[in-house]
Amino acid sequence: MRRRHVIVGIHGLANKPPADEKTRWWKAAIAEGLARNEGRADPEFAFEFVYWADLRYDAPMSEDDNREPYRPYDGSGPLPGGEKAPSTTAKDVLAPVYAGIDAVEEATGVTVVDDLILEHRFDDLWHYHAEQGFARQVRARLAERLRAFRDHRILLVAHSMGSVIAYDVLRQLEREDPSLRVEHLVTAGSPLDLAKVKLKFEAEHGPLRVPNNVSAWTNLADGDDVVAIMGALEVDYGPSDTGVSVDDRRVVNAYHRPNGEPNPHKSYGYLRTPEFSRIAVTYAQTMPEAVRPTEPR
Template sequence: MDDATVVYVHGNGNKVRKELLKAQWDTALFGTDMGAASRMAYWAPVRYDTPLPDHRPDPLSGGPPPVRETPDPAAAPRTPEEFIEQTLREARRKAGPALGSRSARAGEEELAHWLAKMTYSAETLGRAEDAAPAAAPPDLAEALPLPLFLRAPVFELLVKLTFEDVYAYFFGGVGEAMREVVRGELAGVRDGPLVVLGHSLGSVIAYEVLREERRDVTLLVSVGCPLGITEVQDVLPLPPAVPAGVAAWSNVSDLRDLVALDHWLRPEYGPPGLVTDHLVRNDSDNHHGITEYLRSAPVQQGLRTVFGRVASDPAE
């Protein structure tokens, strides 16, 4: 439809500049620049001072992790439990405002449970995907100085930065500023069918904005979304429900995606019949990459019903 609009809400971590990020999503989803038919709710400046360089791949969108020095075994966490504690401590430091109320402290405990689940899942997934080549000695893993979790930097980075941004969103005093970015993009949308597409934390931000104020949305799409996770639901201010005005909600995830540990929104987000959960293969390095999600069959087919065109023609 010529009058349709899609509003993107990007996920965790710093990003390239707004115009380039929008162009990347347009290309992955439609194969072309969509001009005014697409808008990017670009909240990264709320958390990060300067954008990523144009040429640098985004590690939280499935690109390779940044090159880093070999960690000092004496300083690095030796176990997943030590990593969990370090990540929580760093999130508290970066978030700024201290947790004051009892309910806020309870919410932090809930998110800490999610951090632990992501970490242990990363350890398990890393064990499966980081297996030594057949030609290597069978005891290679035991010979390395760091625990397996820290030898899988794509998982370490995904867990660490995802948790820090989500923690800042709920407890760091920046949640309202992030939501205001989404409100601003929605306010600029012309009349016509509207799609809202959120990735990772972006799906949480978009969901909360649509819960706060009614907006007629033809299709809500969440990819790599943590809204099915009990610990995340417990820190939402309103009970789980499909936002009023949303005609259909498509939730897409990969079973290996650490951010979307619970892949089923349909049982908890009523009224019945509006949410459809889809499992797809996301073969980016961390199984959370936005490009792979945008090219997946459920996302492409959902957008075709609204726009009449997409980047590819995936099989069922």
């Protein structure tokens, strides 16, 4: 029997709008990319969203406080691809500087710079590393969703801090549930290259590599997205035991706030890039909106 497809998403840092709204917006951004980049008008695909902001925040972000709602990209036709990225970006300037800091922090295990970045810029990630109870709850939500769709062909899309959670969960599932597989992992705007994050991974999971339960891993990074400061992960994350390597792709995240300001880290911009659409189109081949998990969540 042909296995059905499902796209599973997990969000990143900071408080979010209500779960149902955030889910609709992620799906709308994916659908916009499929329509504009792949010519799939009104695409239908199974989508599941792992929402964890409620574990850190007492109430969802209100409409008045949300400066970055989902907004369709202006105009028509395909969105700009990575080949249209500027030749020099913020990452090209900052990455060499951070590379030196990263090397010292990894060699010494003293992560003063990363600690400051995490505590003051990536507060949720700081708490994820510091509070074991919070980390267990977040991981459990993603693990349960993946287990519920284990009989599907899974595209797992992890944005920002969500990629840290996804990596931890996949390496954990290698040990606890080795028959579960994710067909394609996509990380977007990922901080997996921060020395503090890599040291935490190594302490818990051993040498950095592609998880063995992943058949493909694509990493998307905009050149001006300082969260993904190094851009490429393949240098630090070796191939899986079966030879699967990270495929690093530079993309153009064309998201703009309603006031016109760009945000090259925004999830919606990554989800409608041509590079992501080329992956996601495979998972829009079936009509699985009515498909539900085979196991209770």
